[in-house]
Amino acid sequence: MPDRPDARPARSVTLGELERAVMDRVWDTPDAVSVREVHAGLAERDLAYTTVMTVLDRLAKKGLVLREREGRAWLYRAANTREELAAELMDTALGTAEDRSAALVAFVDRVSPDEAAALRAALDRLPVDPAG
């Protein structure tokens, strides 16, 4: 196989990875960004302009970015900061959101320290596990 100096290594990029990369660019920019700016910011990934446009469209449909028109172009900005989303995720996961049980099924609920002590006592009834 001839050696092509400008060939990039083959990479299978998932849609999720693309969305994360695009969202990072949107978060890193304080003002609203255009597709062209995001595409330029992701130059090292060698993505098509239409790919970036599609990903931003998907993020807008998910409610993660907001769109506004400026002249003929669309500008995008994040609907929430990364910290806000992380807090919302944690609230839902920990059950402090109003109706956690509707979205997800948790492995186990938290208990009080007294109950935790009682649980560890129940564990002592298990046979000693040689595998550790």
Add this chain to the structure above:
Amino acid sequence: MAAGWAVLILVGYAIVLVGPGPIWVGRWRFLHRVPRAAVVLWQTGSVAAVLSLVAAGVLAVRQVPDLLAPQGIVAWSQLIAYVVVALFALNVAARLLFCLGRVAARTRARRARHRHLVDLLADPRHDEPTLRVLADEIPLAYCLPGLRAARVVVSAGTLAALRPVEVAAVLAHERAHLRARHDLVLETFTALHEAFPHLVRSSIPLAEGRLLVELLADDAALRSTGPAPLARALVAVAGSPVPTPALGAGSDVVLRVDRITRPAPQTTLLSVAVSALALGIVALPAVIVFAHTLL
């Protein structure tokens, strides 16, 4: 059987199934040994209540035309009673249909939102396409059910706090939820709960439904990794501190660990008996209707 008696028995039966019945059955601890049959029992109890009430409503409506020119107090009170029953039955049936739709829509919307956040903020694992790992120190483990976009989410804190075999137990538990579509089971329980008015209904069937679904997933994990890893994983995650705790039903966790650490007795006969009871419960309204039409 006279229509009045049939309506009375059917309405009374529905009220017993919705109010005092769950309080009594909720004390049957042995049901936790046969979680699958128990889920069927609780669901048929609620379904039988709805069917019984609807049957009463239909019978009541059929009596109304004969009573439209009421003579005397007895006839008036009968007419009023039948109309009330018919309206109540219509209300419950309409609420059930509405709630089934609303629970489904609400859950899907919330779940989609959470899935978007997880996909954005958590790391996927290339060897395990449905697994997502959150970069948080707090031990977390849960699943996001769905037909095509199901996810199992664990935090880095969980992976750090548990041994590999214990992580395997957690993943087996969560995957069991996804495989068996426990989300649909819980949605049914929720809709049946919300179909009846606040004053009449009990929260016990819904609470038991949630617990039984966890027991079913625990059983699946037991088959996969044995009791010790699952029990240790439960205690480690439940006992880990969080900044703003929303403490759940701690007795549920104690019950689950207890159940896992005690040897399991043979349950086939109990399972059959409970299933037979469920069948009887849902058959009774049909028996009463037949008795009314044939006798």
